[in-house]
Amino acid sequence: MSGPHPSSPGPAQGPVRECDVLIVGAGPAGIAAALAAAPSGARIVLLDDNPAPGGQIWRDGPAAHLPPAALQQREALARHANVHLRCGTRVVGLARMTHANPGLHALLLENAEGGWVQQARHIILCTGARELLLPFPGWTLPGVTGAGGLQALIKGGLPVAGQRIVVAGSGPLLLAAAHTARRGGAQVVAVMEQAPWSALARFGAGLVRWPGKAVQAASLLPAAYRADSHVVRAHGAGALQSVTLRQGGNDREVACDRLACGFGLLPNTELGQMLGGRLNERQGLAVDSAQHLLGEAGLDGLSGVLAAGECTGFGGSERSRAEGAIAGHIAVGNVAAARALHAERARWHAFADALHRHFALQPALRHLAEPDTLVCRCEDVRYADLKERTGWIDAKLHTRCGMGACQGRICGAATRHLMGWTPAPPRHLLAPARIATLAALPSSPE
Ligand SMILES: Cc1cc2nc3c(=O)[nH]c(=O)nc-3n(C[C@H](O)[C@H](O)[C@H](O)COP(=O)(O)OP(=O)(O)OC[C@H]3O[C@@H](n4cnc5c(N)ncnc54)[C@H](O)[C@@H]3O)c2cc1C
CATH class of the missing domain: 3.50.50.60 (FAD/NAD(P)-binding domain)
Structure with missing residues (x-):
C-alpha cells in the first residue's frame, strides 16, 4: 500500500x-x-x-x-x-x-x-x-523515550524481550505502550500515572457511556499500574540504569533498561x-x-x-x-x-x-527540571538559561532554544507548560527541505 x-x-x-x-x-x-x-x-x-x-x-x-x-x-x-x-x-x-x-x-x-x-x-x-515530553534530570539519557515513542520503536522492530521497562507520564497511551512492550517480551516493572486515584475512579465510572472503552481499559490495565505517581530523575552513566519514582510523596529507585515517558498528547x-x-x-x-x-x-x-x-x-x-x-x-x-x-x-x-478533565497535569510536573537540565536538546539549552528570558522569541534570540532540528516541536511545548510561553508557528517552511525542492519551485516561497 x-x-x-x-x-x-x-x-x-x-x-x-x-x-x-x-x-x-x-x-x-x-x-x-x-x-x-x-x-x-x-x-x-x-x-x-x-x-x-x-x-x-x-x-x-x-x-x-x-x-x-x-x-x-x-x-x-x-x-x-x-x-x-x-x-x-x-x-x-x-x-x-x-x-x-x-x-x-x-x-x-x-x-x-x-x-x-x-x-x-x-x-x-x-x-x-x-507526545508532550517534559524535561526532568536524565531525560536525555539513551534508553529514555516517549511512551508512544517506545511503542513505535517496538512496532518498527526494536527488540525488547527480557528488558525491564518503566512506563510513566499520563493518559491512556501509557496502557497501550505497556501492552506493546509486554507483547514484545519485555518486563513492565511499573506504570506510573500522574493523575490521582480520585480522578481515575471518576473517569472509570464515567466509562459506562462508552462500554467499548471500559472493556479496552480493563483488558490493558497492568498489575504494576500506580496513580498519583511520576518520574523524578533518570540515572545512568552513558545509558539508563534506574529511575527515581515518586508516589504519594515517597521516592524509590527502580532499576530498569528503558523508561518510556509521555505526558499526554x-x-x-x-x-x-x-x-x-x-x-x-x-x-x-x-x-x-x-x-x-x-x-x-x-x-x-x-x-x-x-x-x-x-x-x-x-x-x-x-x-x-x-x-x-x-x-x-x-x-x-x-x-x-x-x-x-x-x-x-x-x-x-x-x-x-x-x-481532558481527568488526566489534567498536576502542578508538581512544572518543577521537575533542575538548573542544569536540558530543555532544548537540539541546541543544548539548559533550564537555567531559559529562566532568565522573558518569552519564546527572547529565548530563541539569546539561547537558540527551538532553533535546532525539531524547530521547537519538543521544547516549544515544554516551555509552554513550564514557563507559560506561546511559541509561534513556523512562517513558511514546516520542516527541513532539500535545496533541490526549493529550487524547483515555479517561484520561490516568500
Ligand atoms: C506516538 C503515539 C502513539 C499512539 N498510540 C496509540 C495506541 O496505541 N492506541 C490508541 O488508542 N491511541 C494511540 N495514540 C493516539 C492516537 O493518536 C489517536 O487516537 C489516533 O491515531 C488519532 O488519529 P488521527 O488520524 O487524528 O491522527 P494520527 O493517527 O496521529 O495521524 C496523523 C498522521 O499525519 C501524519 N502527518 C502529520 N504531519 C504531516 C506532514 N506535514 N506531512 C505528512 N504527513 C503528516 C502523521 O505522520 C500521522 O501519520 C497514539 C498517539 C501518539 C502520538
Whole structure:
C-alpha cells in the first residue's frame, strides 16, 4: 500500500500537480475523510510521511499487529481508483507561486524522489498529535523515550524481550505502550500515572457511556499500574540504569533498561496555523461545525481548508474517524451525509472532554527540571538559561532554544507548560527541505 499510486494525478515528474481534495495525514481521520469523499469521484490525494497508512494507532512495521479494522480500511481505500495514496511524502511548507490559480491552495511536498507543488481546491488537515515530553534530570539519557515513542520503536522492530521497562507520564497511551512492550517480551516493572486515584475512579465510572472503552481499559490495565505517581530523575552513566519514582510523596529507585515517558498528547497544529487557522482552548486547531478551519479573519481567508482528528484536540481514534468522515463529506458538498454524523461526533467529543478533565497535569510536573537540565536538546539549552528570558522569541534570540532540528516541536511545548510561553508557528517552511525542492519551485516561497 505504500508508495505512489501508479495513476497519480498531474504530470508524473512535474513541479506542479493538481487535485480536488488534498488530505494531509493518513491516520484514522485522514482515511475516513478519503473514504467519505471518494464516492463523489473527486480526484483525491491522501498523503502521509510514514511509509504506510494508519497514523499513530495503526502504525505498521515488522512487529506491528494491525487490528482487522485497520486492514479493512486499507482495503477500502485500495478499491477507489480516484484516491491516490502517497506514503513517505510530507508537506514541508506553503508554496506561494506568482502564477498560481487563485481558486486553489498550494502546498510544497517532498518524498524520497523529489519535491513538487500540490495544488488543491480543498485541503483537509488530519495531521494528528504528538507526545508532550517534559524535561526532568536524565531525560536525555539513551534508553529514555516517549511512551508512544517506545511503542513505535517496538512496532518498527526494536527488540525488547527480557528488558525491564518503566512506563510513566499520563493518559491512556501509557496502557497501550505497556501492552506493546509486554507483547514484545519485555518486563513492565511499573506504570506510573500522574493523575490521582480520585480522578481515575471518576473517569472509570464515567466509562459506562462508552462500554467499548471500559472493556479496552480493563483488558490493558497492568498489575504494576500506580496513580498519583511520576518520574523524578533518570540515572545512568552513558545509558539508563534506574529511575527515581515518586508516589504519594515517597521516592524509590527502580532499576530498569528503558523508561518510556509521555505526558499526554499535543495536537500538530503548525500547518493549520501557517494557513491562517487559530487555536482553540485545547491548543488544537479551531474549527466550525462543518470542520472548516477558523482564523482570526473569520472563514473568508480560509475557504476550503478543513481540519479533523487529533490536530483539533486529542480525543481518541473514534472521534478522529467521525470528524474525518464529516470533513470528507463537506469537501465534496455532501452536507446531508455530514450532518448524519454529528451525533456520533458529539458522543466522542464527550469522551475527549472526560480525558481532558481527568488526566489534567498536576502542578508538581512544572518543577521537575533542575538548573542544569536540558530543555532544548537540539541546541543544548539548559533550564537555567531559559529562566532568565522573558518569552519564546527572547529565548530563541539569546539561547537558540527551538532553533535546532525539531524547530521547537519538543521544547516549544515544554516551555509552554513550564514557563507559560506561546511559541509561534513556523512562517513558511514546516520542516527541513532539500535545496533541490526549493529550487524547483515555479517561484520561490516568500
Ligand atoms: C506516538 C503515539 C502513539 C499512539 N498510540 C496509540 C495506541 O496505541 N492506541 C490508541 O488508542 N491511541 C494511540 N495514540 C493516539 C492516537 O493518536 C489517536 O487516537 C489516533 O491515531 C488519532 O488519529 P488521527 O488520524 O487524528 O491522527 P494520527 O493517527 O496521529 O495521524 C496523523 C498522521 O499525519 C501524519 N502527518 C502529520 N504531519 C504531516 C506532514 N506535514 N506531512 C505528512 N504527513 C503528516 C502523521 O505522520 C500521522 O501519520 C497514539 C498517539 C501518539 C502520538
